[in-house]
Amino acid sequence: MAAPFEGLFGDTSELRVIQFLLPLRKLEFNVSELARGTGISRQTMVSVTKKLTKWNVLKLTSKHGNANYYAINDDSMFVEAFETLNNCIIEQMVGQEELNRIANYSLEHSLVCIDTLTPPQSSYIKGVECSETPANVWLRPSQTNRSDQSEFKESQENSKIGIYLGGSNNAVAA
Known part of the structure; x- marks a missing residue:
């Protein structure tokens, strides 16, 4: 199967770099x-990294000796747009039914650990230990109003049918 961007936009060096780095955000x-x-x-990569850094898609994260280290720039609107586009292309390539199957499998084989949640979230599920948390309960960190049961139910239903991809405020089923 062709890579998502390659299947639609061709095979440029810039797209290869973006496609390579999108799933490797913190590296x-x-x-x-x-x-x-x-x-x-x-040689080509040197010019590509300069161009993508200039356009704020990459950022220079550190320097070790003569080597510059780059990462995807999470603060860039370009990166957000690329990620959304990438997810749309993948959805078209794979199909909604297959995405649902992947999401269900992922949710069945993962647990939400409330020990790492902030106090408003951890108090929302009182008395539940990490090992006891059902896999179909998936909380989004952006949910702050724990008194609204409908918001939780909506999140629970959404987590059963899809995977939240990307963005720092979304839970990602792994």
């Missing part, structure tokens, strides 16, 4: 690592 890579990971020559 940083130097130019050589990016070149190896994407199959692009190191």
Whole structure:
């Protein structure tokens, strides 16, 4: 199966880098690592990283000796748009039924650990330990009003039929 962007927009070096880094948000890579990971020559990767950094898609995260390390820029509206587009393309390629199957499998094999939730969220499910939390209860960190049962039920129903992809305020079923 062709990679999502490649199937629709062709195969450019810039798209390869974006597609490679989208699922690896918190990781940083130097130019050589990016070149190896994407199959692009190191020389081409130097110009691609400069261009994507200029457009705020990549950010320079650190320097170790002569090596610059880059990561996807989570604060960039371009990255948000690429992620949304990527998810739409994947949905078209895979189909909604297959996404539902993946989401259901993922939810059946994962638990929500309330020990790591902030006090308003952890007090919402009183007396439930991590090991006792049902897999179909999936809380979004953006939910702050725990007195509204309808919001929780909506979140629970949404978690049964889909995976929240991307964005720092969304739960991602893994």
